[in-house]
Amino acid sequence: EDQVTQSPEALRLQEGESSSLNCSYTVSGLRGLFWYRQDPGKGPEFLFTLYSAGEEKEKERLKATLTKKESFLHITAPKPEDSATYLCAVHASGTYKYIFGTGTRLKVLA
Amino acid sequence: DTEVTQTPKHLVMGMTNKKSLKCEQHMGHRAMYWYKQKAKKPPELMFVYSYEKLSINESVPSRFSPECPNSSLLNLHLHALQPEDSALYLCASSQETLYEQYFGPGTRLTVT
Numbered sequence: 001e002d003q004v005t006q007s008p009e010a011l012r013l014q015e016g017e018s019s020s021l022n023c024s025y026t027v028s029g030l031r032g033l034f035w036y037r038q039d040p041g042k043g044p045e046f047l048f049t050l051y052s053a054g055e056e057k058e059k060e061r062l063k064a065t066l067t068k069k070e071s072f073l074h075i076t077a078p079k080p081e082d083s084a085t086y087l088c089a090v091h092a093s094g095t096y097k098y099i100f101g102t103g104t105r106l107k108v109l110a
Numbered sequence: 111d112t113e114v115t116q117t118p119k120h121l122v123m124g125m126t127n128k129k130s131l132k133c134e135q136h137m138g139h140r141a142m143y144w145y146k147q148k149a150k151k152p153p154e155l156m157f158v159y160s161y162e163k164l165s166i167n168e169s170v171p172s173r174f175s176p177e178c179p180n181s182s183l184l185n186l187h188l189h190a191l192q193p194e195d196s197a198l199y200l201c202a203s204s205q206e207t208l209y210e211q212y213f214g215p216g217t218r219l220t221v222t
Contacts, residue, residue, distance in 0.1 A: 001196030034210055043114075044153065044198050087152055091208045095165050098208050100152035 002027045002092045006091050006101035013078055013108050021073040021086055021104045029093030036087045037063050038103070044087055047073075078108045113137075114214035116201050122220045131217050133184040133201030141207040142184040143201060144176060145200040147216070153200055159184060160207045191221045 003026045013019055025033065032051055036044035048057040050066040057064045061082065063074040073086055085103045091100065114135045123129050133142065141160045145153035158166035159178040173195075175187040184201055198218055202211040 031208070034211075036213075041198070041203070041216070041218070043216050044211075046210045046212060049210045076136055096158065096208065098211075102152055104149075 002090070002095070002097060002099055004088060004099045004101040006086075006088060006097055006104050008104060009102070011107070013106070015019050015108055015110050018074070018076045018078070020075070021106070022070060022089035023073070023101055024070040025088075025090045025099075026069075026089055027092035027097075027099075031091040033066055034089045034091070035071070035073055036089065038085045038087060040085075047086075064104050066086045073091075074086040075106070078106075078109050080108045082106065083108045114201055114203055114212050116199075116214035118217060119138075119215065120218045120220075122222060123191065124222055125193075126146075127191075128187070128189045130188065131186040131199055131201075131219075132165050133186075133214055134182055135203040135212070136182055137183075137203060137205075139203035139205050139212070140181065141204045142178065143173050143202040143204075143211065144184065145202065145213075146167065146195075147200055149199045157186075157208060163197070165207065167210065188219075191219075193221050195219065198219045 003023045007022045035047040048064040053068045059068040087103045089100045117132045123184045144156040147153045156170045157176040162178045177185040198216045200216045201214040
């Protein structure tokens with residue numbers, strides 16, 4: 001069964017304290033892995049798409065990487081405004097499924 | 111313009127009411143989606159329209175009825191909802207089906 005798991009469920013960081021969020025997936029074939037950021041009461045905001053193992057994408061303090069089994073979202077020197085829930089989603093080959101993970105709630109303290 | 115708009119922002123309805131949620135995008139995207147999201151849960155896919163045709167219906171109860179009048183508009187018609195249907199309803203669009211999606215701000219629905 002196709003599955004997407006994110007860890008940790010919640011993360012508290014001090015401002016400037018770098019860390020990584022994990023998205024593990026088990027799918028029959030990967031068409032794409034997507035990262036989103038969601039602020040409370042708002043719709044998710046698209047961040048990155050990764051298609052193949054070894055691929056990396058960067059945007060400001062965020063860097064997403066992909067292996068054959070998982071993806072990491074690295075946050076370098078985070079700021080309080082980076083506080084949000086980070087969601088990953090997977091599009092599996094041969095399906096019309098877009099599977100979201102349960103998300104990581106990130107809180108960055110000033 | 112990378113904006114998806116949704117109206118209304120908030121909706122309170124009784125279980126016997128009929129209401130509609132509206133979504134609009136002007137990015138030329140060919141796929142549009144409805145999601146339901148409960149607090150502290152990920153979005154749950156409800157419907158996918160691809161090139162204005164319903165391509166995915168994730169076994170959603172018939173009290174939710176989607177409509178795609180044209181390539182820019184998506185409606186969700188609501189009838190005889192239950193209190194457990196209270197949630198944030200999100201609309202999204204993408205260039206092609208199941209590519210990266212752009213979400214609207216959502217409609218906060220409360221069923222009393």
